[in-house]
Amino acid sequence: MTRMPEGQPAAGKPQVPIRDAATVILVRDRLSQPRVLMGKRGSRAVFMPSKFVFPGGAVDPADARVPMAGRVGPVCARRLAEAAPPERVHALQAAAVREVWEESGLLLGAPGDWQGTVPPDWADFSARAHLPCAGNFRYVFRAITPPGAPRRFDARFFLVDASAVVGDPDDFSRASDELSELQWIDLEQACSLDLPLIxxxxxxxxxxIVTLEGPPECVPCFRHDDEQLEILRRRAMR
Structure with a gap:
């Protein structure tokens, strides 16, 4: 899903559309020695080349129409809806599940039958008789790519326990080539990798917040533009 950014572009520079995106922070052993799933983007990638990132990517039009076996809880749903209409809230969750599958080969779903035509990007789920499931997702962060970047995203970050993975969480054999060096890395050691600022x-x-059982107290919003860099913490609507 794409929308044009607000405001006027800099002189001589075309506007770069802002695309909705979803990123997933998969964590295991969160109560003892937390590890998160990360992979390395290709050196020729236009956006964040050679950086280690979490699985994630842009929302596709078909994501708004796929059936789901579970969605985020009411608090997270309300927070997502503060800046997105209902169909986008659904699409963000579906896109998060899809991107994890495409980039890591890990399936976040539950048994279920698909009805009607299955979008091509979801054929693997249908073949395995599973529906995407975001029931264990917690919405924890939002970030908007700054002006001037070759790609711009309005990304929502979801924290998910690895127990939600169907099958072996160490089996990356079905992953695409979008991320290399996929690994579960100790949370405290992750910052030693070559990472984007965000x-x-x-x-x-x-x-x-990794040890929390429910949604975080608030969802920070990371904004970076030509005038300022700040993290805005917004208290959720009660």
């Missing part, structure tokens, strides 16, 4: 910020936030 990923460093998110790792710091995750370290503070």
């Amino acid at each position: 990923t460093e910020v998110v790792l710091g936030e995750v370290a503070d």
Whole structure:
């Protein structure tokens, strides 16, 4: 899903559309020695080349129409809806599940039958008689790519326990080639990797909330433009 950014572009520079995106922070052993799933983007990638990132990517039009076996809880749903209409809230969750599958080969779903035509990107789920499931997702962060970047995203970050993975969480054999060096890395050691700034910020936030059972107290919004860099913490609607 794409929308044009607000405001006027800089002189001589075309506007870069902002695309909705979803990123997933998969964590295991979160109560003892938390590890998160990360992979390395290709050196020729237009966006964040050679950086270690979490699985994630842009929302596709078909994501708004796929059936789901479970969605985020009411608090997270309300927070997502503060800046997105209902169909986008659904699409963000579906896109998060799809991107994890495409980039890591790990399936986040539940048994279920698909009805009607299955979108091509979801054929693997249908073949395995599973529906995407975001019932264990917690919405924890939002970040908007700054102006001037070759790609711009309005990304929502979801924290998910690895227990939600169907099958072996160490089996990356079905992953695409979008991410290399897929690995579960100790949360405290992750910052030693070559990371984008936003990923460093998110790792710091995750370290503070990883042991929580429910949604975090608030969802920080990371904004970076030509005039300022700030993290805005917005208290959720009660």
